[in-house]
Amino acid sequence: xxxxxxxxxxxxxxxxxxxxxxxxxxxxxxxxxxxxxxxxxxxxxxxxxxxxxxxxxxxxxxxxxxxxxxxxxxxxxxxxxx
Amino acid sequence: xxxxxxxxxxxxxxxxxxxxxxxxxxxxxxxxxxxxxxxxxxxxxxxxxxxxxxxxxxxxxxxxxxxxxxxxxxxxxxxxxxxxxxxxxxxxxxxxxxxxxxxxxxxxxxxxxxxxxxxxxxxxxxxxxxxxxxxxxx
Numbered sequence: 034x035x036x037x038x039x040x041x042x043x044x045x046x047x048x049x050x051x052x053x054x055x056x057x058x059x060x061x062x063x064x065x066x067x068x069x070x071x072x073x074x075x076x077x078x079x080x081x082x083x084x085x086x087x088x089x090x091x092x093x094x095x096x097x098x099x100x101x102x103x104x105x106x107x108x109x110x111x112x113x114x115x
Numbered sequence: 116x117x118x119x120x121x122x123x124x125x126x127x128x129x130x131x132x133x134x135x136x137x138x139x140x141x142x143x144x145x146x147x148x149x150x151x152x153x154x155x156x157x158x159x160x161x162x163x164x165x166x167x168x169x170x171x172x173x174x175x176x177x178x179x180x181x182x183x184x185x186x187x188x189x190x191x192x193x194x195x196x197x198x199x200x201x202x203x204x205x206x207x208x209x210x211x212x213x214x215x216x217x218x219x220x221x222x223x224x225x226x227x228x229x230x231x232x233x234x235x236x237x238x239x240x241x242x243x244x245x246x247x248x249x250x251x252x253x
Binding site: 066084 | 151155158159176177180181184185187188189191192194195196198199202207212213214215217218221222225229232
């Protein structure tokens, strides 16, 4: 998101390739999600989800979500202020 | 959000079968994906008229530049979280695996909180549009 909004060439490439930058952004997000899920599921093959691993994964998901929101909101807040 | 609340309630009470929770979280994922598909036209086409008007006034400009920009990009976090739900539910034994239940509960809470945040941003944009039009419509 930060790269797209900072570099106009990336923004324009997404807009011209996918019809709208937001659609292109979404498709890229989904592709990255599929790729990382596929890689992670192949790396970790240890059967049933353990309590410890679930806790670590949950912390990672919660932290990732909060950090993403702060980066997105913070970026536009700063961009609007300057 | 209502479906997420139902799933959360089922998981917290602990009296839930694998079939029920799998179907419920699958419905959540489908609904979130549908919300993306249905909003594409609204956001990329119809919103353009309001966007122009909102951005024309210093009183309402922030609603688009901060509110809508944050909302449109944060939505994808919710899309990914919603997609994770059936992936977890269909690959684990929810009835007997406390850890998997815990993960689903955590993600559902994030989805509900996120939904409230997105709704609040939506309300800001909606009110800003009304104000901008009442100021003369750009």
